[in-house]
Amino acid sequence: MELIRIYRCFCDETRLRILNLLAATPLCVCHFQGVLREPQVKISKHLAYLKSKGLVEARRHRNWMIYGLPAKRGAELESNLKCLQDCVQTHPVFKRDLRELAAMRSKLGWLEEVCPPRSRRKPCRA
Template sequence: MELVKIYQSLQDLTRLRVLHLLMPGPLCVCHFQTILGEPQAKISKHLAYLRARGLVQCRRQGNWVIYMLPAKPSPALQVNLACLEKCVDDVPLFMRDRARLTKLAPFLVARGLGGCGPVRLGGGATGSVLGRRRGCG
């Protein structure tokens, strides 16, 4: 049942943060590392979980895998994503994630989305941004 898969996916803080960060547009694992300050292995595990349940999609771009929300999300997913966006508007952790994403935006444009590389943001957030050729295919 799709609704159960959605709610199971929303039970983890890291997955909630990932979905929230994907709302404005696609990101690479290294971007999540930079923003969330989490190891690549943890982020990749959560992205694989979300992908297996149809909550995210991915595509290859060069050596990198780019993740995004589904092009045509189900009505149940749309409702839950809208709720997530409204519910976390004033939650400091999610506000910090969005602020870091905003600081990262010029690098995404300058390098092209798949042009991953080390990015330092204010506040000590940095990503170990080694591209991997797996996870989407």
């Protein structure tokens, strides 16, 4: 059942933090590392989990893997993402993550090219 798959994805804090960030914009793994301050392998595995369950999509851009919420989402995923957004508004952790993300965005100044070419920036992980 689709719902169960969604809730299984939702029942880990790292994954919730990832989804919270992805609700704002697609991101590459190094961004998650910077914002969440968790080891690369942990983030990578949770992303793989989310992808295997259809909660995120990934595309490669040069060296980077860009993860994002699926372009077309079922009604159930949509509702639950919205609900998650509501619930998360007041949580310090999630708010901090979004602030960190905003800071990193303005520092690196990227737009739809989530990870700009290496020649124009420091590595994401700083």
